[in-house]
Amino acid sequence: MIDVLIADSQILTREGIKSMLLDIIDIRIxxxxxxxxxMEQLIVELKPQVIIIDHDYNNRFTIKDIQNVYSNHxxxxxxxxxxxxxKNKVLDIIDLGIKNYVFKECSREELVTAVYKTANGEQFFCKNTFETLFGSKLLPEREEPVNALSSRETEIxxxxxxxxxxxxIAEKLFLSIHTIKTHRKNIIKKIGFTFKNAADLMSYTNLI
Known part of the structure; x- marks a missing residue:
């Protein structure tokens, strides 16, 4: 059973989430x-496995609140x-270590999947979040499959x-920084989009 706490200042959103998850037999609000x-009081009292939170609505729940949850619970x-x-606001949240992010326009199926993935420690972005980060074309149409990446490129x-x-990375793999930079350039050519930091690659790592 996955115990879920909802943190959102809007009563319609809270009740809507409850309604969408009500008949999922192994999810309990x-x-x-x-x-x-x-939220802090309920976390201490109820010890939820998953907290569904709207991080910035009317500043009721902020980035600092997310950081506090990570630090204390x-x-x-x-x-x-x-x-x-x-995109920049989504990346700010992802850079905190958030691996699960969906927009309120997501489908019921995406929300349910997101809850399961979050509980299991797996990453999940809804389709619209993914498109915000990488554009409407999630991955380029290519003849070569994703596994065309070498084992070293996948590791990097x-x-x-x-x-x-x-x-x-260079120190961990006993390679030169120049070699790492060359691998990054090759990765960009193969996956079809550029990236600047960890957040830009978060969604792609489920595909390899």
Whole structure:
């Protein structure tokens, strides 16, 4: 059973989420919070596995609140459910370590999948979040499959997505920084989009 806490200042959103998840037999809504103070109290009392949170609606729930959950309640996993946001705002949240992010316009199926993935410690972005990050064409149409990446390139992608710098990757793999940069250029050619940091690769790492 997955115990879920909803943190959103809008009562219609809280009740809507409850309604969408009500008949999922192994998901249980154990509480809902309309403010960060109430959320903190319920986390301590109920110990939810998953917290569905709107991170910035009217500043009731902020990035700082997410950081506090990570710092004080390591057993809880966070699923961000927000209104559609600009790419830079989504990346700000992902850079905190958030692996699960869906927009409120997502489908019921996406929300349910997101809850399961969050509870299991797996990554999930809804289709619209993915498109916000990478454009309407999720992956380029290519003849070569995703596994055309070499084992070394796959390893480097995982390390980049984990937040490591070129220097750190070079030291870990006993390679030169120049070699790492060359691998990154080859990865860009194969996957079809550029990336600047860990957040830009978060969604891609489920595909390899």
């Amino acid at each position: 154990i509480g809902s919070a309309k403010s960060s103070g109430e 390591s057993y809880a996993r966070i699923l961000v459910l927000s209104n559609r946001a600009a 992608i995982q390390l980049i997505a984990a937040g490591m710098t070129n220097k750190e």
